[in-house]
Amino acid sequence: QASACGPSPPHPGRIDPLSRSQPVVPIAAEAAPLSSRSRRPEVAGVSPKRSGGGQPGPVSSGALRLPLQRREVDGRSAAAVWGGPIRRPRTGPTDRTNFLQRVGTGRAPMDFDELDELDPVEVPDLGRDLAVIILGATGYTGSLMVEHLDALVDLQPKAEQLKWGVAGRNLAKLKNVASHCRSCPQIFHVSDDAQLDHMVSKGRVVISAIGPYALCGEAVVEACVKNSTHYVDITGEVPWMYQMVQKYHARAEELKTKIVLSAGNVCAPDEILCYSLVRTLGPLKDYREYFSQFGGISGGTLQTNITSLCSDEDGQIIAKDPFCLGGRGSKDRPEDLDCDQVEADSLYPSVYLAPAYNSSTGSRVLRRSAELFAADLRYGQELRVVIREGHLQRAMAEQQLQSFSTPKKEAADALLQARERDQAPWPGFGPPKELRKLYGAEIIALAQAESGHWAYARWTSGCAYEVSAMCAVCGALVLAEEAGGAGGVLTPAFAFHGTTWIDRLQEVPFANRGGQKIALEIHEGKPTEEANRSS
Numbered sequence: 001q002a003s004a005c006g007p008s009p010p011h012p013g014r015i016d017p018l019s020r021s022q023p024v025v026p027i028a029a030e031a032a033p034l035s036s037r038s039r040r041p042e043v044a045g046v047s048p049k050r051s052g053g054g055q056p057g058p059v060s061s062g063a064l065r066l067p068l069q070r071r072e073v074d075g076r077s078a079a080a081v082w083g084g085p086i087r088r089p090r091t092g093p094t095d096r097t098n099f100l101q102r103v104g105t106g107r108a109p110m111d112f113d114e115l116d117e118l119d120p121v122e123v124p125d126l127g128r129d130l131a132v133i134i135l136g137a138t139g140y141t142g143s144l145m146v147e148h149l150d151a152l153v154d155l156q157p158k159a160e161q162l163k164w165g166v167a168g169r170n171l172a173k174l175k176n177v178a179s180h181c182r183s184c185p186q187i188f189h190v191s192d193d194a195q196l197d198h199m200v201s202k203g204r205v206v207i208s209a210i211g212p213y214a215l216c217g218e219a220v221v222e223a224c225v226k227n228s229t230h231y232v233d234i235t236g237e238v239p240w241m242y243q244m245v246q247k248y249h250a251r252a253e254e255l256k257t258k259i260v261l262s263a264g265n266v267c268a269p270d271e272i273l274c275y276s277l278v279r280t281l282g283p284l285k286d287y288r289e290y291f292s293q294f295g296g297i298s299g300g301t302l303q304t305n306i307t308s309l310c311s312d313e314d315g316q317i318i319a320k321d322p323f324c325l326g327g328r329g330s331k332d333r334p335e336d337l338d339c340d341q342v343e344a345d346s347l348y349p350s351v352y353l354a355p356a357y358n359s360s361t362g363s364r365v366l367r368r369s370a371e372l373f374a375a376d377l378r379y380g381q382e383l384r385v386v387i388r389e390g391h392l393q394r395a396m397a398e399q400q401l402q403s404f405s406t407p408k409k410e411a412a413d414a415l416l417q418a419r420e421r422d423q424a425p426w427p428g429f430g431p432p433k434e435l436r437k438l439y440g441a442e443i444i445a446l447a448q449a450e451s452g453h454w455a456y457a458r459w460t461s462g463c464a465y466e467v468s469a470m471c472a473v474c475g476a477l478v479l480a481e482e483a484g485g486a487g488g489v490l491t492p493a494f495a496f497h498g499t500t501w502i503d504r505l506q507e508v509p510f511a512n513r514g515g516q517k518i519a520l521e522i523h524e525g526k527p528t529e530e531a532n533r534s535s
Contacts, residue, residue, distance in 0.1 A: 234264025
């Protein structure tokens with residue numbers, strides 16, 4: 001519910017859960033967050049997803065160049081934490097328009113920095129009759145979620161349109177998000193725990209688009225479990241996901257509350273492909289995925305990668321365990337480990353395999369699905385999961401592997417310099433609509449059943465950020481309208497099992513604009529090597 005006062009200051013000594021610029025190195029002392037009204041956040045260092053030379057613009061996805069944020073901690077900058085040179089953050093205004101012209105990115109949809117000073121407005125309490133509330137609705141991906149949900153609601157007859165809401169810490173921006181919608185979302189101003197708890201209690205499902213989740217995601221999960229409100233996010237942060245399973249799964253399962261992690265582009269295609277092949281073949285022996293994606297990257301994604309780059313030793317240990325989210329078989333096998341060398345594919349020798357950007361998170365989420373489905377839809381007792389990116393030239397595969405192997409300090413230093421040169425998007429910015437039309441993905445998933453039979457599936461889609469918005473929004477609508485079954489900290493496949501989630505994803509393109517739809521095909525047998533090479 002909108003407050004009668006403007007954004008309140010964050011609680012002393014706490015991370016503001018909705019600040020657009022967050023500290024991303026381990027914090028030993030309490031520090032106030034950066035203001036969302038800062039014209040230039042004190043952050044540094046990004047690079048597109050797989051740019052090779054680090055240049056911005058359309059690039060194939062995969063190797064995420066991990067930036068390091070220039071936030072001071074205990075009087076030291078992030079560079080100082082890494083033992084590098086201390087660079088004093090720039091002060092004064094920055095011409096973002098000039099930056100955008102140079103790097104070819106655009107302002108995030110429905111992001112209204114120039115209207116920060118508008119007077120807030122009050123919105124009456126409508127009770128718990130909202131189907132979905134999008135938290136972080138003024139961020140880059142959050143605004144795409146708003147755009148897609150608004151389009152879906154607008155397709156409904158006026159008398160039957162579902163009620164929904166937008167939430168965030170900046171009420172002026174939220175007001176403008178709502179004003180650009182064809183439907184009428186309710187506005188929730190959320191700047192402290194009490195307002196967060198109030199917002200969560202008013203909806204049946206909350207989509208969390210605030211990140212990095214490792215810094216500001218747990219408070220939302222905790223509030224949803226407390227209020228028995230279903231939850232959906234698009235995280236790919238494995239150590240944080242592990243923590244949420246350990247802390248909240250048992251209680252959410254008891255309350256039959258669904259906490260659905262990783263329902264975005266980083267895992268949703270993997271989940272849908274594997275789930276569909278299990279439904280086709282029965283229990284699987286092997287699942288192999290050949291991933292290919294082309295696109296740009298947003299500042300928010302880079303912020304999340306900053307967090308991963310700066311995670312503590314415990315987080316790194318968790319992330320390296322292929323079964324940290326569950327699904328361990330009777331014995332560990334070499335193929336269960338993350339890819340650390342280029343090799344010719346055992347089924348298609350002319351294809352060289354390297355890590356894909358979703359290899360680590362996707363494989364762990366699939367193994368958790370296998371564990372959750374153990375009694376309902378058997379994935380396979382000893383299922384092997386391999387997610388890779390295929391290259392026709394070994395040199396290209398080696399280059400891809402190298403991008404995943406850069407030492408943290410070296411990567412951080414390079415990215416600090418890249419940010420200083422304004423060669424990458426700031427948080428809140430990302431590829432504009434015109435560029436997103438050029439982006440897309442094609443994924444081939446091949447499976448062998450325990451019976452020995454083979455089948456494969458083909459996924460095609462548009463821009464990764466639009467896919468994340470579509471998957472999260474359709475998943476939230478399923479929970480709001482078709483909810484049933486077990487609760488807990490769940491994977492998308494398990495949470496949406498037996499629902500219309502996959503059908504909904506394929507029915508309407510992003511924001512109903514007439515662009516590329518998500519498409520899923522299932523075929524018997526194995527594709528020929530030539531067909532796989534062509535893909």
